[in-house]
Amino acid sequence: MKLVRVAIVGGGRGGYSVLRMLKEIKEVEIVGISDVEPEAPGIVAAQEEGISVTRDFNELLSLPDLDVIIETTGLPEVRDKIQQNISSKTALMEAKAANLIITILKEKKEELLEIKRVKSQLSAILDSVQEAIEVADINGNIQYVNNAFSRVTGISEKDRIGQNIFEASPDGALASVLKTGKLVFGHRTKVGGSNAEVVSNAAPINVDGIMEGGVVVFQHFTDVMNIMEELKKSTTIIESLTDKLGQVTTSKYTFDDILGNSDELKRCINLAEKSARSNTTVLLLGESGTGKELFAHAIHSSSMRRENPFIKVNCAAIPETLLESEFFGYAKGAFTGAVKSKIGKFELAHSGTIFLDEIGDMNLILQGKLLRVLQEMEFERVGGNQTIKVDVRVIAATNRNLRELIRQGKFREDLFYRLNVVEITIPPLRVRKEDLPVLLDNLIVKLNRKLGKKVRGVSKEAEEMLYNFDWPGNVRELENVIERVMVTMDEEIINKKNLSQQMNQFRISHDRDIELITIDQMEEMLIRKAVAKFGNTVEGKRRASQALNISLATLYNKLKRQKPTNIKI
Known part of the structure; x- marks a missing residue:
């Protein structure tokens, strides 16, 4: 089998991740990697593996028989230059797309092996039945015969496969099915190329309502029903995998995408990076628009689970009546319209991360069920009785005051402590x-x-x-x-x-008229306004003192001397 020849542009964290995942795919040959930094992790790893490295990515473009080049730098100028010089026979893929494809392939490897196992079982079934079986595509090209076919007709598999049924057996049941698309029962004839006289039953093979070929069974049609049942099981597995693959996503951002140099933001990033190294639950707090989802993506991207799914659930956007089935899925027949089972978000996130956005808007009943999942890592689908075990890392976020919601009886205190293992408050x-x-x-x-x-x-x-x-x-x-x-x-x-x-609708605060007051009252009003603006934390008071042009110690002394006042700020 011809290997797919791949080159990687960029040896940073993204390039290193792509390199590592591609090394696990035996059908891929990594022919080179480039980066201007000789100490980039991808370059170092490539040298250890004996892969060619270069500082100039243009050298990669000239490699012979290059099938795919993966650009991981994210720099538009690099991507544009590659597109200008790349061979028409070479495909250009960005790192995020490559990561998503590779992640899905790895995630579903076991399920695909299951399909292969079912196919092997089906082949064994076909070869074990006593009736001869022959399969042809819609054009009449013979694609399969079982062992019984050779035994009944005396024609070997090698001699039969590849022939056209309209030439080999133009009057047979299989040719009739391919011409008419209709079932054939009890058709008596001789097999073309053989003296074997048989009674044949034949049927079309339809995929998604479209005829793709036909199958003929010599003598009895009973075992064909069993074969079709096995095919139905295989189709069910494939449909289930298709549904699952369509819902699996991965993270889109890293800590490099979080912009800012303020001390407050740096402290949040530092804490988030530390939490990413473990599997502990993280609670992201902050006002709307501060970047809580960005932090969730970055934590997953830097964790050991980064190659596995990242599933997002907006608890405020899903109706309460549907939230449980979204979380845990439902069994076939669980309610009217549930014609087949559905996989829930927690099951999709197995071995990866689930991000519960707007967790403060979840109802109390579902909070209890979520608590059980976090404690036991198991659940049942809606309408089902099978316990499903999962391994999921939970990141939750809200712009609401959960402690106040607990006091109001709207949020479970035990769930709060389960979620609040690592709390990160993102500054406005x-x-x-x-x-x-x-x-x-x-x-x-x-x-x-x-x-x-x-x-x-x-x-x-x-x-x-x-x-x-x-x-x-x-x-x-x-x-x-x-x-x-x-x-x-x-x-x-x-x-x-x-x-x-x-910005006309956003009124910037202006000085307003006030009654004449004493200097002390004015000073008190300004101090209260500064603390209200920058916050009552130590850092907020430090910023307030800078804005008021006084020392932090002076601010503390004045705050201690202040008395309750009715002056509005």
Whole structure:
């Protein structure tokens, strides 16, 4: 069998992952890998395996008989240059697509082996029956005969397979079926090329309602029914695998996709990276739009489960009546319309990660069932009685205050502690505004590609306007605003006028008239406003003291002296 010759551009983490997975596929030959960094993990691993390495990916493009080149750098300029110079006989594949395909292949290896086993069993059944069996495709080309065929007719398998039934036995039952598409019973004839006189039963072979060929059985048709039953079982297995493969996904982002240099964000990333090394449950907290799903993807991508499924469930988007069947699946006949069993999200996520988004919106009954899965790692499908065991890593996220929901009796305390093994609170954009420049640069590059624009940056006045806004919708709102601005503008620089036109509904806070008050009252009001804005944590108070231009110690002293006040801030 001819091996598929593959080259990899990029020896970083993505290239290393692709290299490692391809090494496990015996039908693939890795002919080379390139990276400008000689110490890149993929380059080091390739050298250990005796695979050719190079700093210039152009050398890979000239390799003879190259079937596939996988680009893992993610750099548009690299991808474009490869597309310009690649041979027409060579396919270009991005790393994410390659990872997804390889992951699915590995995940389903055992099921595919099961299909192979069923095929072997079917072949053994066909060879064990006493009646002769012959199969031809829709064009009449004979594809299969069993051992009994040779015994009954005296024609060997080698001499029969490859002939055309319309030439070998034009008056036989099999030829009649292929011509008419109708069943044939008790057809008496001689087998072409043989003196054997037989009574034949023949039937068409239909796949998804389309006739693909026919089968003939000499003498009795009884055993054909058993064969068709085995074929039906094989079809059921294939359909089940098809349904499962269609729902399996993998993570799309890594920690490299989380942009920002603020201390708050770095602490979150550091904690998330540590949690990724274990299988412990992670609870992601934070306002809407802060990037909780991005963190979940990154944790899975950096974990030992990264080659296995990453399944996302939005608990708020699925009706409560359907949420249980989405989680655990249902058995055939569980309710009206359940004509076949369905695999649930937890079963799909076996050996991988399940991300439960908006966990705070789950009803109490399902919370109890989820708690059992987390404790025992087993469940039953809706309407079923078979216990299914799974190995799943759980990451949950919410923008709601779970502790307050517990006090209100809307969230189970035992489930909270089961989920809250590692708690990561992702900071809102308003407390990490120093990350705005890198976020803006990334958004402009991405949106230029999406919208076909050539925006180069943001003016100083527009940038100040962005800094002065509190961004209640966080990074998601920032992306929305910038995209709306870029869609409507023709300039290369986003200016204050462009921005003002799209932010009219977001009223930036202005100074408001207040009654004359004492200096002490004004100072107290400013301190309260600063703490409210930056938070009551140690880091929030540090930022508040910087904004007020006083020392942290002075801020603490003034807070201690403050008394309750009715002054609104």
